[in-house]
Amino acid sequence: MEDNNSKKVNMQQNHSTSEGVLKPSPIEFIPEDSTSPEVAFQMVKDETFAQTQPRLNLATFVTTYMDEYATRLMNDAIDINYIDETEYPRIAVMNGKCINIIANLWNSPENRTWKTGALGIGSSEACMLGGVAAWLRWRKKRKAEGKPFDTPNFVISSGFQVVWEKFSQLWQIEMRQIPLTDKQKTLDPQETLKYCDENTICVVAIEGVTWTGLNDDVEALDKELDAFNAKTGYDISIHVDAASGGFILPFLNPEIKWDFRLKWVYSINASGHKYGLVYPGLGWIVWKDKSYLPDEMSFSVNYLGAEITQVGLNFSRPAAQVLGQYYQFIRLGFKGYKEVQHNSMEIARYLHQEIGKIDSFENYSDDVVNPLFIWYLKPEFDNKANWTLYDLQDKLSQNGWMVPAYTLPANIQHYVVMRIVVRQGFTRDMADMLLGDIKTALNALNQLTYPTPSRIAIQKETKVESRIFNHASYNSTKK
Numbered sequence: 001m002e003d004n005n006s007k008k009v010n011m012q013q014n015h016s017t018s019e020g021v022l023k024p025s026p027i028e029f030i031p032e033d034s035t036s037p038e039v040a041f042q043m044v045k046d047e048t049f050a051q052t053q054p055r056l057n058l059a060t061f062v063t064t065y066m067d068e069y070a071t072r073l074m075n076d077a078i079d080i081n082y083i084d085e086t087e088y089p090r091i092a093v094m095n096g097k098c099i100n101i102i103a104n105l106w107n108s109p110e111n112r113t114w115k116t117g118a119l120g121i122g123s124s125e126a127c128m129l130g131g132v133a134a135w136l137r138w139r140k141k142r143k144a145e146g147k148p149f150d151t152p153n154f155v156i157s158s159g160f161q162v163v164w165e166k167f168s169q170l171w172q173i174e175m176r177q178i179p180l181t182d183k184q185k186t187l188d189p190q191e192t193l194k195y196c197d198e199n200t201i202c203v204v205a206i207e208g209v210t211w212t213g214l215n216d217d218v219e220a221l222d223k224e225l226d227a228f229n230a231k232t233g234y235d236i237s238i239h240v241d242a243a244s245g246g247f248i249l250p251f252l253n254p255e256i257k258w259d260f261r262l263k264w265v266y267s268i269n270a271s272g273h274k275y276g277l278v279y280p281g282l283g284w285i286v287w288k289d290k291s292y293l294p295d296e297m298s299f300s301v302n303y304l305g306a307e308i309t310q311v312g313l314n315f316s317r318p319a320a321q322v323l324g325q326y327y328q329f330i331r332l333g334f335k336g337y338k339e340v341q342h343n344s345m346e347i348a349r350y351l352h353q354e355i356g357k358i359d360s361f362e363n364y365s366d367d368v369v370n371p372l373f374i375w376y377l378k379p380e381f382d383n384k385a386n387w388t389l390y391d392l393q394d395k396l397s398q399n400g401w402m403v404p405a406y407t408l409p410a411n412i413q414h415y416v417v418m419r420i421v422v423r424q425g426f427t428r429d430m431a432d433m434l435l436g437d438i439k440t441a442l443n444a445l446n447q448l449t450y451p452t453p454s455r456i457a458i459q460k461e462t463k464v465e466s467r468i469f470n471h472a473s474y475n476s477t478k479k
């Protein structure tokens with residue numbers, strides 16, 4: 001048998017001495033001839049060579065580390081289609097167990113063996129399902145009352161993630177945005193009511209606002225909506241988009257009420273592949289009770305000899321992530337999850353504190369409520385600097401770090417900020433290395449005697465009284 005080293009040599013020889021080196025990669029058409037697996041492998045591998053180390057990527061929220069056993073389980077399940085429930089009935093049951101565990105983490109009051117929820121490819125699919133359910137519930141009520149149901153809307157802060165824009169466009173449901181301001185950095189519960197009317201299908205609260213890491217105050221919103229609904233006779237419910245916070249709050253702040261303990265919270269989503277600690281491709285949605293999941297969303301399919309009930313936008317989907325999630329629940333337990341999230345939070349707080357000590361920087365918020373935070377250049381420094389945070393992003397990338405700079409959403413878009421997302425595996429030692437690299441980069445940038453292209457672009461924008469600097473190549477934040 002060939003050992004690994006001779007295989008490697010063979011691959012390299014094949015690649016450099018045979019057809020591979022002279023062939024362009026196919027762009028438009030499937031190639032006429034086949035290619036040897038070694039060469040095809042190498043071509044694909046070379047083309048996808050990581051531009052940054054996943055562990056130095058502080059832009060993404062998505063899991064970049066799972067242990068060896070989890071990885072093995074998931075790799076072994078790579079050929080399993082989740083939808084083939086007849087062949088793999090235990091995986092459907094495992095999925096149900098994950099939904100139960102998550103529903104209970106979110107204090108579900110549902111009194112059934114199997115709680116009502118669904119898996120998705122990510123939070124995006126889960127958000128869509130939550131939004132559609134709210135729309136169908138509202139429509140049913142309107143129909144029953146003999147009222148028009150053609151102009152639905154939902155209310156959300158301008159700190160929404162792009163999925164809500166997609167939801168609005170794809171289902172043609174008006175998105176009413178409550179602008180965030182310098183003072184009001186999260187959804188204003190009282191202001192929210194001004195945007196609600198008889199056509200409001202739900203309010204979306206965000207736990208872990210993508211742009212800032214802050215949490216909407218769902219308890220205060222619930223209180224306001226309760227009084228408003230009582231006064232108006234509406235049934236405006238809350239969907240909580242807890243893409244990242246859904247796996248932080250239950251472990252680190254169980255006393256904060258943001259979940260099914262609140263009267264009007266009918267559905268919640270989270271990303272299994274963010275702080276759920278599973279590799280990409282997993283989102284979850286849970287409804288407070290089966291009665292909040294409209295029947296029209298459950299499709300009964302006769303497939304491969306069984307009658308299966310399906311809730312989701314996709315049909316076929318990978319099953320490996322379900323195994324990964326269930327493994328993590330067993331492996332880490334509540335204590336393990338708590339420890340992992342606690343560590344990430346501590347590192348984020350440490351970085352927040354150290355960044356706050358740097359002369360030219362100002363943290364956007366004093367609080368760190370999820371393991372991520374943003375900061376910006378102090379205005380007095382920003383006014384005279386020859387560089388911007390986009391230049392710092394570029395400089396840090398030379399050391400392999402991915403620390404994104406971007407502008408905040410509408411109304412506060414004059415802020416150019418930088419964000420750090422701390423995930424499992426990011427250690428204090430790495431945090432210190434990053435701080436060292438930031439300081440070295442600042443020393444170099446502060447010595448510039450002429451403005452960088454991004455500074456010149458910002459100055460031009462300032463002249464037209466808008467600080468929106470949205471150059472695509474700089475605005476590379478991962479949302």
Ligand SMILES: Cc1ncc(COP(=O)(O)O)c(C=O)c1O
Pocket residue numbers: 061121122123124125127161163206207208209210241242243244271282283479
């Ligand atoms: C608040 C929020 N909602 C939804 C999403 C979309 O999640 P996913 O990437 O899991 O589809 C994100 C992603 O960052 C998010 O932060």
